[in-house]
Amino acid sequence: MCNRSHPLAELTRARILEFLREPEGLFWTFVFPILLALALGIAFRNRPPETARVAVVARPGSAWVLGALEKAAGLEARLRESADAAVDLRTGRVDVVVASTSDGSSVGVGGTVPAPVVVVIRGDPTRAETRLARALVVEALRRARGAGESVEVRDEDIHDPGARYIDFLVPGLIGLNLLGSGMWGIGFAVVLSRTRKMLKRFAATPMRRSHYLASFALSRLVFLALEVAVLVGFARVLFGVRVHGSLLHLAVISVLGSACFAALGLLVAARPRTIEGVSGWMNVVMLPMWLLSGTFFSSERFPEALQPAIRLLPLTAVNDALRGVMNDGAGLVALRGELAVMVAWGVASFLLSLRIFRWQ
Numbered sequence: 590m591c592n593r594s595h596p597l598a599e600l601t602r603a604r605i606l607e608f609l610r611e612p613e614g615l616f617w618t619f620v621f622p623i624l625l626a627l628a629l630g631i632a633f634r635n636r637p638p639e640t641a642r643v644a645v646v647a648r649p650g651s652a653w654v655l656g657a658l659e660k661a662a663g664l665e666a667r668l669r670e671s672a673d674a675a676v677d678l679r680t681g682r683v684d685v686v687v688a689s690t691s692d693g694s695s696v697g698v699g700g701t702v703p704a705p706v707v708v709v710i711r712g713d714p715t716r717a718e719t720r721l722a723r724a725l726v727v728e729a730l731r732r733a734r735g736a737g738e739s740v741e742v743r744d745e746d747i748h749d750p751g752a753r754y755i756d757f758l759v760p761g762l763i764g765l766n767l768l769g770s771g772m773w774g775i776g777f778a779v780v781l782s783r784t785r786k787m788l789k790r791f792a793a794t795p796m797r798r799s800h801y802l803a804s805f806a807l808s809r810l811v812f813l814a815l816e817v818a819v820l821v822g823f824a825r826v827l828f829g830v831r832v833h834g835s836l837l838h839l840a841v842i843s844v845l846g847s848a849c850f851a852a853l854g855l856l857v858a859a860r861p862r863t864i865e866g867v868s869g870w871m872n873v874v875m876l877p878m879w880l881l882s883g884t885f886f887s888s889e890r891f892p893e894a895l896q897p898a899i900r901l902l903p904l905t906a907v908n909d910a911l912r913g914v915m916n917d918g919a920g921l922v923a924l925r926g927e928l929a930v931m932v933a934w935g936v937a938s939f940l941l942s943l944r945i946f947r948w949q
Contacts, residue, residue, distance in 0.1 A: 640665045641722035642683040644674040650689035654708060654730065658687070661729035664722075678712065678747070679916060681757050681887030684722035685712035690743075706734060711745040716754050759824045760911035761884035764846065766816055768878065768904055771809055771850025772857065772871050779858035780867040803939075809851045810844060817843045834914035838921050842914060842928070846907040849931045852938035853903070859946040878904035906930035 594602075643666045645655045651668065658666035666687075669677060677683040690707045710726060712719035723744070730740045747753060817839070824830035832839055857874055861867040881888060881895070882904035891899060899905055910927040913919035921928065 641685075641718065641725050643667070643722060643726060644669045644677050644683040644686045646671050646674050646686060646688035648689060650706070653706075653733075654687060654689050657733035658726060658729050660733065661725065664725050664729060676917075679756070680912065681754075681883075682889045684716070684718040685710050685726065687711075687726055706730065707741045707743065709743045709745050711747060713754050714744075714746045755824070755828045756830055756916055757887075757912065758885065759820070759828075759830050760915050761908050763817060763820055763843070763911055764882070764904055764907040765879075765884050766820060767813075767843065767846045767907060768850050768875065770812070770816060771847055772854040772875060774809060775851055775854035776858040776867050776871055777864065779855065780861050780864055783862060784864070809847055813843055813847045814840075830915075832915050833918035834920070838919075839911070839914050841921060842907070842910045842924070842931075845928060845931045845935070846903075846910075849903050849907070849935035849938070852935045852942065855942040855946075856938040859942045878902050881905070883908050901930060903931060903934040906934075 641664050643658055643664055645651050645658065645666055645668050647668050647670055655666055655668050658664050667683075669686075671688075674683070674686045674688075678686050688709045688711070690709055708726075708730065710723050712723060714720065727740070727742050730742075734740050821830075821832065821839075853874060854871075857870045858867050861870060881891060881899045882902050883889075883899075884904070888896070888899050888905060900909075906927040910924045910931075913924050913927070
């Protein structure tokens with residue numbers, strides 16, 4: 590008599606065996622989460638409280654202010670010229686700018702301050718970092734001033750276009766959109782064609798592999814103008830975000846960025862045979878850029894030792910170049926370093942994808 594199992598048990602067993610025979614599924618289900626947890630655990634273990642970054646404008650009376658802030662816990666103060674401090678605030682390198690409005694007589698011999706101290710704290714009140722930094726600055730100045738001596742604080746909220754957090758955020762969102770459309774839009778299309786055996790049919794035609802891969806990159810450029818225009822127009826209408834530089838320069842950077850990420854998408858999709866496999870590789874490539882490339886906050890927050898590597902990431906180059914044009918009105922010559930990073934990543938990724946691409 591044949592001993593038969595229940596159909597549900599047999600089907601379940603078949604699904605388990607099917608999963609166990611898929612190396613990509615095993616890696617991304619069990620190994621990758623452990624590696625990610627290990628990396629994040631090391632990065633964030635025993636982290637000290639967040640340090641607020643302050644720029645002190647160089648003027649009479651600023652020496653005492655700088656000294657008081659340097660002695661305070663949780664503050665990192667630097668002396669900057671007025672124009673440089675404004676740039677630091679706009680690009681997210683500092684959280685607030687502090688300027689002393691007291692005249693020269695406010696600074697006494699030996700660093701004492703006999704006259705009332707008046708300081709102006711400039712920042713974007715919509716940012717939590719700004720509010721924290723302001724509270725720490727006020728506390729540090731009043732503690733250094735001593736009991737019975739007042740410190741007059743005047744707030745100067747930044748609402749001007751180009752200096753707000755939204756002006757910092759929008760170029761980063763454009764860069765993130767270019768990254769996502771290039772990677773996901775192309776990678777999934779290539780692997781889906783491979784799983785449906787369409788690439789096997791293409792291999793039998795006189796079509797060159799370079800023609801097939803380049804067609805994906807060129808097709809992304811068709812939608813590029815619409816993608817960037819919609820986001821820039823939306824930010825302009827709702828939040829008053831302006832493009833201070835040339836629209837032509839913005840277009841050039843967007844095209845180079847899109848081509849760079851399209852080439853990366855082709856490279857990631859050159860070998861995987863399943864959607865699960867290419868999804869995992871895309872996450873590996875994109876996750877470091879999501880975290881490090883300064884989309885939602887300045888990459889200057891990461892340790893100095895990581896800065897050379899961060900600046901070599903393609904999304905960092907795209908974000909910095911977009912902010913240079915939109916917020917600072919910079920030209921392509923001033924952004925040649927960022928452009929070189931995009932071109933290098935795009936060319937290298939496309940050539941490598943040509944070399945390792947498989948039709949089947």
